[in-house]
Amino acid sequence: MSNCMKSIFKLGLILLSIVVNAQQTSRAMSLQDCIDYALENNITIQQNILQEEIAENEITRTSGNLLPKLSAGLSESANLYHNSRMRVNSYTTQFDFVQANWTVFNGFRNINLQQNAILDQEIASKNVDILKNDVALNIANTYLQVLFNQALVEIAESQLLLSQKQLEIVTIQYNGGVVPEANIADANAAVAQDELSLVQRKNNVESALLQLKALLQMPLDTPLEVQDVDAERYIAQLGLGMTSEIFRQAMEIRPEIELRTLQVEKAVNEQAIAEAGVLPTVSLGYGFGTGYTYFKENPNGNFGDQFTDNLGHAFTISINVPIFDGYQNKTNIANAQINQESALLDLENEKYKLRQEIEAAYLDAVNAKQTYEASLKNVEARTIALDFMQKRYDAGFSNILDFEMAKNNWVAAKGNLAQAKYDFLFKVKVLEFYTSNRFEIN
Numbered sequence: 496m497s498n499c500m501k502s503i504f505k506l507g508l509i510l511l512s513i514v515v516n517a518q519q520t521s522r523a524m525s526l527q528d529c530i531d532y533a534l535e536n537n538i539t540i541q542q543n544i545l546q547e548e549i550a551e552n553e554i555t556r557t558s559g560n561l562l563p564k565l566s567a568g569l570s571e572s573a574n575l576y577h578n579s580r581m582r583v584n585s586y587t588t589q590f591d592f593v594q595a596n597w598t599v600f601n602g603f604r605n606i607n608l609q610q611n612a613i614l615d616q617e618i619a620s621k622n623v624d625i626l627k628n629d630v631a632l633n634i635a636n637t638y639l640q641v642l643f644n645q646a647l648v649e650i651a652e653s654q655l656l657l658s659q660k661q662l663e664i665v666t667i668q669y670n671g672g673v674v675p676e677a678n679i680a681d682a683n684a685a686v687a688q689d690e691l692s693l694v695q696r697k698n699n700v701e702s703a704l705l706q707l708k709a710l711l712q713m714p715l716d717t718p719l720e721v722q723d724v725d726a727e728r729y730i731a732q733l734g735l736g737m738t739s740e741i742f743r744q745a746m747e748i749r750p751e752i753e754l755r756t757l758q759v760e761k762a763v764n765e766q767a768i769a770e771a772g773v774l775p776t777v778s779l780g781y782g783f784g785t786g787y788t789y790f791k792e793n794p795n796g797n798f799g800d801q802f803t804d805n806l807g808h809a810f811t812i813s814i815n816v817p818i819f820d821g822y823q824n825k826t827n828i829a830n831a832q833i834n835q836e837s838a839l840l841d842l843e844n845e846k847y848k849l850r851q852e853i854e855a856a857y858l859d860a861v862n863a864k865q866t867y868e869a870s871l872k873n874v875e876a877r878t879i880a881l882d883f884m885q886k887r888y889d890a891g892f893s894n895i896l897d898f899e900m901a902k903n904n905w906v907a908a909k910g911n912l913a914q915a916k917y918d919f920l921f922k923v924k925v926l927e928f929y930t931s932n933r934f935e936i937n
Contacts, residue, residue, distance in 0.1 A: 543619070614760055621754040634707070635924065641707055642721065646916075775817070777812070
């Protein structure tokens with residue numbers, strides 16, 4: 496094979512690799528794909544998951560407080576004493592095989608500390624859920640914004656086609672001596688304006704995709720396409736429901752409510768921990784060990800004899816009763832009671848906020864539905880008006896300005912409909928989100 500053929504073959508392989516990679520990286524992502532990608536790659540979510548893992552480790556640590564503490568130790572010392580009348584060299588080896596200490600009772604403090612750690616882990620988990628919900632909503636809103644801008648591109652393309660067609664008609668009329676040259680200039684200006692609008696619409700799509708990439712925390716140079724959704728079909732299936740039922744369901748599953756409820760439980764538990772400070776503490780201890788001393792001038796045995804001759808056991812029980820601690824325990828209990836009342840108020844406030852959010856979301860959905868229905872009628876009317884104006888203009892009964900006005904009104908109506916369509920879809924899905932914790936467009 497000649498060098499030229501080898502170069503062509505290598506170039507072909509490179510181009511094939513580029514095409515394959517481009518096809519793989521530019522796969523159109525659905526809304527669920529985008530949400531899943533964001534939940535997996537979002538740095539803030541990952542940081543909160545790490546905090547949840549730390550909380551899980553705290554459960555293990557506090558569970559250990561309920562178990563005895565065991566230790567073993569070995570100590571060795573050498574004592575050297577010398578003067579003009581006496582010289583003593585002694586070596587002492589003390590080996591404690593086992594020491595055990597066990598807190599039998601401390602006002603259930605250790606049990607409640609373990610329960611506190613469990614609650615902290617559950618609270619950390621709910622914080623992750625709240626963050627995931629926020630990310631999902633932001634992704635969905637931006638995703639639909641991309642689709643809206645893509646719809647505006649399609650409208651701008653239709654607008655440009657109308658202007659180009661009109662330019663062709665005006666050119667024929669001018670060549671036939673029906674219209675003056677000024678009409679040609681106006682038609683060319685309309686085409687140029689529509690070409691500019693199309694470029695601007697395409698730029699808006701790129702900006703929206705850039706925002707979506709930022710939310711996904713995707714490298715900005717990664718190709719990204721999004722799948723379209725059949726918004727009209729979904730809208731036909733949408734229902735608003737009743738706010739009372741939505742609120743009832745939301746109260747059962749919303750992580751914000753679950754978080755505040757857990758914080759109330761933790762406040763109650765922390766009060767029990769504070770109250771443990773005024774109760775006695777009972778501890779048990781046990782140890783056994785040996786001792787061995789060797790005098791160089793007067794040896795009294797070898798090292799191994801200590802394990803039979805000097806083995807000792809010790810049992811201890813201690814009771815500590817708090818009498819006065821400078822009002823520390825009293826203050827801790829009072830503060831714990833205040834924190835409990837504050838946690839209850841936070842829960843009630845969260846319920847109130849949830850009710851307000853649902854009421855506002857419901858009103859937004861109702862208004863969006865009315866706007867969408869009105870936009871449908873407006874597009875229908877503007878389409879009829881444009882067709883009528885097209886026929887009048889072709890017949891010579893209207894001028895280019897009248898036609899441009901009718902066309903611009905039609906374009907504006909189509910744009911308003913696209914915005915109303917995606918706005919209505921998003922706001923109804925937000926309402927459903929309160930009862931499912933999922934943003935789905937299947």
